Amino acid sequence: MSSSLRINAERLNTTLQTTCTKWGALSAPSTGMCRLTLSQEDKETRDWLVAECKALGCEVKVDQMGNIFAIRPGTARNRNPIAMGSHMDTQPAGGRYDGILGVQAALEVLRTLHENKTETYCPIALIDWTNEEGARFPGAMMASGVWSTKSATRLEACWATQDKEGTFMKKALQEIGYLGGTSCDYKENGLECHFELHIEQGPLLERANKSVGVVTSVQGMKWYAIRVTGVEGHSGTTPMPDRADALVTASRLITAVRDTALKTGLGVATVGVIDSDTSSQATIPAGIDFIIDIRCSTDNLVDQLASAILGTFDGIIEEENNGTAYEIKRTWGLPESKFHPHCIDAVRSSALQEVSEGQIMDMKSRAGHDSAWTSRVCPTSMIFVPSKDGISHNPNEYTSPEHCSLGAQILLQSVLYYDERARKDEY
Amino acid sequence: MSSSLRINAERLNTTLQTTCTKWGALSAPSTGMCRLTLSQEDKETRDWLVAECKALGCEVKVDQMGNIFAIRPGTARNRNPIAMGSHMDTQPAGGRYDGILGVQAALEVLRTLHENKTETYCPIALIDWTNEEGARFPGAMMASGVWSTKSATRLEACWATQDKEGTFMKKALQEIGYLGGTSCDYKENGLECHFELHIEQGPLLERANKSVGVVTSVQGMKWYAIRVTGVEGHSGTTPMPDRADALVTASRLITAVRDTALKTGLGVATVGVIDSDTSSQATIPAGIDFIIDIRCSTDNLVDQLASAILGTFDGIIEEENNGTAYEIKRTWGLPESKFHPHCIDAVRSSALQEVSEGQIMDMKSRAGHDSAWTSRVCPTSMIFVPSKDGISHNPNEYTSPEHCSLGAQILLQSVLYYDERARKDEY
Incomplete structure (x- = not known):
């Protein structure tokens, strides 16, 4: 042959x-x-x-x-x-x-x-x-x-x-x-x-x-688009306790994505893209978009890791407790x-x-x-x-x-x- | 009169x-x-x-x-x-x-x-x-x-x-x-x-x-431009422990900016702008830029808050211990x-x-x-x-x-x- x-x-x-x-x-x-x-x-x-x-x-x-x-x-x-x-x-x-x-x-x-x-x-x-x-x-x-x-x-x-x-x-x-x-x-x-x-x-x-x-x-892989919303405000005049800063909340979610993938060992999860609604240094960001890319060796593991990651989000929102919120959209996946x-x-x-x-x-x-x-x-x-x-x-x-x-x-x-x-x- | x-x-x-x-x-x-x-x-x-x-x-x-x-x-x-x-x-x-x-x-x-x-x-x-x-x-x-x-x-x-x-x-x-x-x-x-x-x-x-x-x-106010660097990599193939993800490190620094301003009560600190070198969902980010806006009622407090914030950064880099790093540039200020x-x-x-x-x-x-x-x-x-x-x-x-x-x-x-x-x- x-x-x-x-x-x-x-x-x-x-x-x-x-x-x-x-x-x-x-x-x-x-x-x-x-x-x-x-x-x-x-x-x-x-x-x-x-x-x-x-x-x-x-x-x-x-x-x-x-x-x-x-x-x-x-x-x-x-x-x-x-x-x-x-x-x-x-x-x-x-x-x-x-x-x-x-x-x-x-x-x-x-x-x-x-x-x-x-x-x-x-x-x-x-x-x-x-x-x-x-x-x-x-x-x-x-x-x-x-x-x-x-x-x-x-x-x-x-x-x-x-x-x-x-x-x-x-x-x-x-x-x-x-x-x-x-x-x-x-x-x-x-x-x-x-x-x-x-x-x-x-x-x-x-x-x-x-x-x-x-x-x-x-x-298998799945992508999730996350939008975090807060309230715009002036960076000089808005007291720290009054802020609903979408970027800070997004930062905590992004950290949780990495931490959860690392800790569970179920697969890999990455935030490769981040975009902010504002381009002003003097404005508290009110809208942040990012995409989570999750990949695991089986579809079942993808779903497990996605659940583990997204399951951390509500706790973070509750801790922030400042009016910031998030939405999740499944954008793409390949079994x-x-x-x-x-x-x-x-x-x-x-x-x-x-x-x-x-x-x-x-x-x-x-x-x-x-x-x-x-x-x-x-x-x-x-x-x-x-x-x-x-x-x-x-x-x-x-x-x-x-x-x-x-x-x-x-x-x-x-x-x-x-x-x-x-x-x-x-x- | x-x-x-x-x-x-x-x-x-x-x-x-x-x-x-x-x-x-x-x-x-x-x-x-x-x-x-x-x-x-x-x-x-x-x-x-x-x-x-x-x-x-x-x-x-x-x-x-x-x-x-x-x-x-x-x-x-x-x-x-x-x-x-x-x-x-x-x-x-x-x-x-x-x-x-x-x-x-x-x-x-x-x-x-x-x-x-x-x-x-x-x-x-x-x-x-x-x-x-x-x-x-x-x-x-x-x-x-x-x-x-x-x-x-x-x-x-x-x-x-x-x-x-x-x-x-x-x-x-x-x-x-x-x-x-x-x-x-x-x-x-x-x-x-x-x-x-x-x-x-x-x-x-x-x-x-x-x-x-x-x-x-x-x-008084001062602005600091921060650049976080890591190593680009494929979001699917780079194992979690091998990553030098600039966005995760930046996220932790941004969270520390807020936490430090809130905890010390010295003034306000905001990250209003964030930019990433990459626009690919499938790439681990290797370069993130953001600007910290610090304002306090006196110049002395501005310097104190800036020191407190920037003082948290090395600890985060040490905890990450993955090759990510940061540079600081004073970009603007008004006493x-x-x-x-x-x-x-x-x-x-x-x-x-x-x-x-x-x-x-x-x-x-x-x-x-x-x-x-x-x-x-x-x-x-x-x-x-x-x-x-x-x-x-x-x-x-x-x-x-x-x-x-x-x-x-x-x-x-x-x-x-x-x-x-x-x-x-x-x-």
């Missing part, structure tokens, strides 16, 4: 670094990236990717959410593509590996198949999913979410999201020429399965001294995503061809990924490689060239492993 | 309400105001004010900071004007009385003098000080500060401040036609003294059931401003003509005012009238028509009281 094909490690790493330097690099010596989705930098990266894939004989389709499907034909007439997907957009101050590695590795796999004239049974697709980060247009994993749910309402809602400058997402897609005609719909533009190589973005592989993570699921045994097998078997069993670890993904969405409608799994110091969403994000190419080689083998079974009609 | 002149209470209150409704009113039924300095609404208010004053025979001068001096001539040849100053700009969600009452009352005094053909010894000036609020261009009491310090550097620095849209203050002055040619300098464009009628903006008069505050000083006995006497004597002694209270101003600046270079005092529920910097700010006209009448009498003594060369 094993193939002798080898990806070209140097070509992979060189291509990854040079394209990052060209499109979206923060100022040197930082190797950080700011390649916001549908920005000029993203457009130029996309244009380059499309040209590269076409040069390898791929048919390129762009769907209504700007997702790029570059498809290398197979011999079967009735099979959907085996996909290798990830994303090329980054956080405003992100790194060179989150998402980017997965797409670059997929391109390297296509290059390897092409130069070896390998005939596959199923078509093989590279996918660049739009707006995985949700950093410019709110809503992480946005476009894989639309593809996986086939909902016209959802498509319209995503098109109608706005960035900070008030640009609608649909307009941004049009402006860079990536509002495609292909239906963003897993039924009309389906896949056989979906593999994704990604950096771990956490410290577990490195701490356990492992090289490869076989990802069996993505942890735990269990990956498919076929794809997990493909990844594990392929990893074992490259490294010893002691180098491999089964793990749950603690970050959301496009694969969390695809797993709801087609067999999916992921390959993780180590992140130095567990750092991600940060310019210091780093994964060694050796781990990048190891991941790409396992991606190639996983695709071929799955294809072989499809050819035999086992999958 | 007492004069029989009476201001026209109905005219005062009607003019105040109609001009607020016309220029900068928030949507009804709110009686709130958003009349940011040098905005179109401010320009139209200024144009109206200038026309009204000219119709009363005043000479109008506009200085380099857009301060408007409308001067009614007196008989003396060698005296500067006795001034009645305040401001017409508001907070983004302010009320109809803070500043506005002082200028409207000054106009009502000019109207009263004009219709009674009263000859004064000193010229009498109405002043509209620019950008008292510091809400659009950072820096409260900005233009009275420039006038009172006669510093070309300070003038240039104020011109170079920018609003959120990046507009320079000098450009904003030019655009509305209020970059005047008169030197913004108390030496070249001097005053005999400065009176200011203002709402208390706090609850003390109302709680003591008094009608008039004779203001003897303005409390306690002691008002002049002559002006305080003028206000107290004038108040006693209108109400019984039991209705009058000597008090320190807890808010900053243009008078805090003028008191450094010319005799100054203020008249306070009650604020309903002590609310200010809020659309619900309210002072009754009776208290507004009482304040204006005392302003008129204070000016005449001072003028009489100047005529006799006592002042």
Whole structure:
């Protein structure tokens, strides 16, 4: 079953670094990236990717959410593509590996198949999913979410999201020429399965001294928008005991979010965004908004942690006892995503061809990924490689060239492993 | 010494309400105001004010900071004007009385003098000080500060401040036609003294059931800019114990600011502004900025409270013990401003003509005012009238028509009281 094909490690790493330097690099010596989705930098990266894939004989389709499907034909007439997907957009101050590695590795796999004239049974697709980060247009994993749910309402809602400058997402897609005609719909533009190589973005592989993570699921997550209200007042004239200061109450709630997650050990909880109604130094804040991001390995644990956190809030309000109050809105969530045994097998078997069993670890993904969405409608799994110091969403994000190419080689083998079974009609 | 002149209470209150409704009113039924300095609404208010004053025979001068001096001539040849100053700009969600009452009352005094053909010894000036609020261009009491310090550097620095849209203050002055040619300098464009009628903006008069505050000083204040730093990380993959979350640390510091001010009773301390480097829900915040506003009745107490607050910070950083850190920058301050006995006497004597002694209270101003600046270079005092529920910097700010006209009448009498003594060369 094993193939002798080898990806070209140097070509992979060189291509990854040079394209990052060209499109979206923060100022040197930082190797950080700011390649916001549908920005000029993203457009130029996309244009380059499309040209590269076409040069390898791929048919390129762009769907209504700007997702790029570059498809290398197979011999079967009735099979959907085996996909290798990830994303090329980054956080405003992100790194060179989150998402980017997965797409670059997929391109390297296509290059390897092409130069070896390998005939596959199923078509093989590279996918660049739009707006995985949700950093410019709110809503992480946005476009894989639309593809996986086939909902016209959802498509319209995503098109109608706005960035900070008030640009609608649909307009941004049009402006860079990536509002495609292909239906963003897993039924009309389906896949056989979906593999994704990604950096771990956490410290577990490195701490356990492992090289490869076989990802069996993505942890569940929920977001809650909290609005704290108080009473505006003059910072000089309002006596301390008379104040209903929304920022002080919000500060205590935010501290409780962290303390509860730390103390219970049920999962992680983060307040990443805070906004105040007032921008005056001389005014007691009367309205504060923040978002709580809760993630645990199972949906049950997410609910337990959410209850524990939100359960502390009323006590704080009672202690403050000054008229400040809060409202909670569930804004977003993604249940735990269990990956498919076929794809997990493909990844594990392929990893074992490259490294010893002691180098491999089964793990749950603690970050959301496009694969969390695809797993709801087609067999999916992921390959993780180590992140130095567990750092991600940060310019210091780093994964060694050796781990990048190891991941790409396992991606190639996983695709071929799955294809072989499809050819035999086992999958 | 007492004069029989009476201001026209109905005219005062009607003019105040109609001009607020016309220029900068928030949507009804709110009686709130958003009349940011040098905005179109401010320009139209200024144009109206200038026309009204000219119709009363005043000479109008506009200085380099857009301060408007409308001067009614007196008989003396060698005296500067006795001034009645305040401001017409508001907070983004302010009320109809803070500043506005002082200028409207000054106009009502000019109207009263004009219709009674009263000859004064000193010229009498109405002043509209620019950008008292510091809400659009950072820096409260900005233009009275420039006038009172006669510093070309300070003038240039104020011109170079920018609003959120990046507009320079000098450009904003030019655009509305209020970059005047008169030197913004108390030496070249001097005053005999400065009176200011203002709402208390706090609850003390109302709680003591008094009608008039004779203001003897303005409390000292200092602002500190705090920057908290941590390490960015992914909200899903960074284990709770590994985090250096700048927002959690900032939240604890902000809570400590409030707790320390409340516990020590030394004065008031407020965090009115908070900003985060990140706008991503999925990122652990690594940089948070906030400003602490500390005000106490004496400079010594300001320093004591600042020490007590900042003294709690290291303990919190040690407890967090996760790599988060803070930096402190003193950004702004105004020492306690002691008002002049002559002006305080003028206000107290004038108040006693209108109400019984039991209705009058000597008090320190807890808010900053243009008078805090003028008191450094010319005799100054203020008249306070009650604020309903002590609310200010809020659309619900309210002072009754009776208290507004009482304040204006005392302003008129204070000016005449001072003028009489100047005529006799006592002042």
